Each structure stands twice: as C-alpha cells, then as structure tokens.
Amino acid sequence: MNLSILDRIRLKDGTDKFKYDFREMGQQQREKAIELINEEGLLHATLFVLIPEIDFLNLYGSLNSRNHMALQLIAKILMDKKMESKVGAILAENSQEVVSTLRWMLNTGAIDDGLNDKFDKVLDCTAALLIRQHNDKSVLQVIAKIIFKRNRNGHFIHDLVWTFFKAHEPNSLNFIADYIQSPKQKDAELACMLLNLNMSADKQKQYDSYIAWLSENDSFLYFTDQNFQSTSHPDPCGVHLEGKYLNKSISLQNGKMLEPLSENEQICSNGFNESDQRVKIILSKYSKKLHDHDLNLWSKWLQFPTSKQLIVANNGLGGLQ
Numbered sequence: 001m002n003l004s005i006l007d008r009i010r011l012k013d014g015t016d017k018f019k020y021d022f023r024e025m026g027q028q029q030r031e032k033a034i035e036l037i038n039e040e041g042l043l044h045a046t047l048f049v050l051i052p053e054i055d056f057l058n059l060y061g062s063l064n065s066r067n068h069m070a071l072q073l074i075a076k077i078l079m080d081k082k083m084e085s086k087v088g089a090i091l092a093e094n095s096q097e098v099v100s101t102l103r104w105m106l107n108t109g110a111i112d113d114g115l116n117d118k119f120d121k122v123l124d125c126t127a128a129l130l131i132r133q134h135n136d137k138s139v140l141q142v143i144a145k146i147i148f149k150r151n152r153n154g155h156f157i158h159d160l161v162w163t164f165f166k167a168h169e170p171n172s173l174n175f176i177a178d179y180i181q182s183p184k185q186k187d188a189e190l191a192c193m194l195l196n197l198n199m200s201a202d203k204q205k206q207y208d209s210y211i212a213w214l215s216e217n218d219s220f221l222y223f224t225d226q227n228f229q230s231t232s233h234p235d236p237c238g239v240h241l242e243g244k245y246l247n248k249s250i251s252l253q254n255g256k257m258l259e260p261l262s263e264n265e266q267i268c269s270n271g272f273n274e275s276d277q278r279v280k281i282i283l284s285k286y287s288k289k290l291h292d293h294d295l296n297l298w299s300k301w302l303q304f305p306t307s308k309q310l311i312v313a314n315n316g317l318g319g320l321q
Contacts, residue, residue, distance in 0.1 A: 001111070004039040007046050015049050022050060026057040033057070038064040044105045045112035048074065048119055051083070060086050069101045077125040078118060099134050102126050106139050113146050114153060128163045137169050144175040148182075151190045158228040161194065165236045166225070168252040170218045173237070177214070180207040196235040216288060220244040222255030244284040245272055247291050247298075264303065271306030279310060286313035 003011070010018040026033040037050065037059070047067055051074070054060065063071070072090050075083040090098060106126045113123060127143050130136040143164050150157050164172065179191035181203050192199045192206075200206040220243045226234035240257070243250040246265055248257040261269055272283060283306070291298040301312060 001108075002041050003043070004036070004041040004046070006036050006039065006050075007041070007043045010046050010049065019049060019053055023053045023056060026053060026059065030057070034059060034062045038062075038067060042067075042108075043112065044070065044109035045115055045119065047071075048109075048115070048122070055083070055086070065097065066101055066104060069097060070105055073098075073101065073105065073126070074122055077122050094134070099130070099136060102130050102134070103136065103139060106130060107142055110142050110146050110149075113149055114155060120155070124159050124163070127160060131163050131167045135167075137167050137172070140164060140167055140169060140172040141175050144172070144179075148179055148187050148190060152184065152186050162227045165223060165227075168223045170214070170221045170237070170252070173214055174211070177207060177210050180210065193233065194236065196233065216285075217244065220250050222250050222252055239284075241280045241284040242269060242272055245280070245287045246302075247287065268302055268306070271309075275306060275310075282313050283309060286316075 006018075006022070009021070013021070022033060025036075037047070037054075047070060051071070054063070054071075060068070060071070068087060069090070071083065071087045074080070075087055076090065092098065106123060109119070109123050109126070113120060123146065127139065127146075130139050131143075143160060147157050147160050147164065150160070173195065176191050176194050179187040180195075180197075182188050182191070188203060189199060191197075195210065197206065197210065217239045220240045221237045222240055223237045224235055226236065228234060238255065240250045240255055242248075243257050246257075246261070246268065248259055248261075250256070251258055272280060275283065286309075287298065287302075290301055301309060304312065
C-alpha cells in the first residue's frame with residue numbers, strides 16, 4: 001500500500017503530535033494542508049483523526065468529494081448532528097459514489113482497526129451498509145481479516161461476524177477456513193468455532209477435509225442466520241440434503257428449493273423424507289457423486305424405489321454398471 005504524506009507522518013509521529021502539526025500547517029500554509037488531505041492515497045483513519053482540525057480550520061468546503069462524503073457518512077453513523085449540519089446530508093444513499101466511498105473507508109480503515117471505539121463503530125457500520133444495503137460482497141475478505149485481528153486482541157467481534165454471514169455467500173467460507181491452518185492458536189480456534197468444527201491437532205488435515213466438504217456441498221448450502229445473540233456456538237450454514245439428492249438449486253436465504261418438482265421427483269422426495277437421517281446422508285452423497293460421474297446413470301437410478309436406491313448406493317458407483 002502506497003501511503004500518502006499525511007499517513008506517513010501520522011504513523012511516524014503518533015496521533016497527538018500529528019494533529020497539532022496539521023493544525024499549525026492549516027493556519028500557516030492552508031493550501032498545502034488542503035492539498036495533502038485531499039491526496040488520493042489518504043487512509044480513512046488519517047481523515048478520521050483530523051476531524052477536529054478540519055472543523056477548527058473550517059476545511060469542509062475544501063475537501064474533495066470522497067472526503068466530504070466520508071464525513072457525511074461518519075456524521076450519520078455516529079449521529080453527530082453538529083457535524084452533519086456542516087457537511088450536509090447524503091442526497092443519494094444508493095449512488096455508486098456512496099458505495100465507492102464506503103469501500104474506501106473499510107478497505108483502508110482495516111489497517112487501523114482498534115484506533116478507538118468510535119472509529120471501530122464506523123468500520124462496523126460501514127461493513128454492514130456495504131453488505132446489507134448494497135450487497136457488495138467484494139469486501140468479505142477484508143471483513144474476515146478484521147474479525148480475526150480483533151479476536152487476537154480480545155476485542156468485540158459479534159456484530160462483524162453477523163454482518164459477514166449475512167452476505168449469504170458460500171465462497172466466503174473459504175476466507176474463514178484459511179485460518180484453520182494459522183500458526184496462531186486463537187485464529188485456528190475461532191475459525192473452527194465459526195465453521196462449527198471440532199478443533200483437530202492436525203490443522204492441515206482438518207483444513208483439507210473442510211475444503212473437500214465445501215466443494216461437495218457448496219451448491220446445496222443455506223445460511224441459518226444464527227448469531228452470538230442466540231447461541232454461544234452458532235452454526236452458520238447447513239446442507240439441504242433433499243436438494244443435494246435431487247440436484248435442485250437452493251435458496252441461500254431460507255433453505256428452500258427454488259424449482260418445482262416433477263412427478264417422479266415428488267415420488268423420490270416422499271421416499272427420501274420418510275427415511276431416517278443416516279439414509280438421507282447416504283442417498284444424497286451418492287446422488288451427488290453419481291450425478292457428477294454419469295448423468296444418464298443418475299437419471300436411471302432416480303427412477304428406482306428408495307429402498308433399491310439405497311442398495312445401489314451402498315454398493316458405490318459400480319452398483320449400476
């Protein structure tokens with residue numbers, strides 16, 4: 001990351017001295033201060049800590065559009081009526097400019113997570129707006145990084161975890177799974193807890209096993225929306241076994257099949273749902289393997305009564321050959 005001049009000064013001198021020096025610059029070299037604060041590479045945290053100086057120097061009208069909109073968003077998130085009266089309200093909350101500003105705030109703010117409680121609150125709300133209001137899943141990996149960083153430092157993660165899983169994105173589970181292999185024990189423990197796995201001594205084996213499971217089931221996952229407010233060990237997603245058995249697309253939001261069933265599929269569904277959980281797992285697993293192996297054989301197998309399907313499934317892929 002290429003840091004701006006102000007970022008480098010802040011990180012070198014510390015926040016208090018940096019703020020004092022910027023105020024001095026603003027009083028003596030106003031145009032220089034405006035030029036530096038509007039640099040394209042500026043970090044969100046640097047703008048955030050300079051809010052009192054921006055106010056003191058009355059730089060609101062000199063800020064570029066990104067910085068001005070960021071202050072509008074910060075004022076709204078923190079419910080700071082005084083700042084909002086000076087920067088104005090956001091006129092088009094669903095505009096692309098709002099999305100790009102939110103993305104800048106989160107992506108460049110992640111490096112300074114933990115700066116202070118207000119800054120962390122802004123990051124949490126920024127993430128929630130991007131996921132819940134704008135359906136921007138490009139930031140999920142950044143959110144995951146913040147979650148694990150906070151957990152290492154013993155900070156609050158529940159709201160960010162809720163936001164992360166509210167994206168209902170199966171591929172994002174890979175971002176959590178990566179931490180199973182982390183040399184940091186806290187990372188591995190949190191990854192296993194979030195994915196509802198029992199911690200294993202062999203991290204590589206556990207990671208490989210989970211990735212294989214995810215590859216097999218990602219088309220049939222649905223999100224439970226369980227969170228830390230409802231349970232101490234939330235299970236983020238489940239496998240729709242009937243959808244896997246019939247090879248039907250599943251709604252990520254409510255776990256229901258998206259397509260109506262044909263007459264034969266309904267017969268199969270009835271037999272499947274009358275089976276116990278062990279049989280459902282066997283049939284759905286075999287059905288997925290056979291479907292991927294030979295579509296014609298799979299269609300033939302699905303014509304059989306459930307009892308015969310189970311016999312074939314117990315014999316493996318060779319049962320129909």
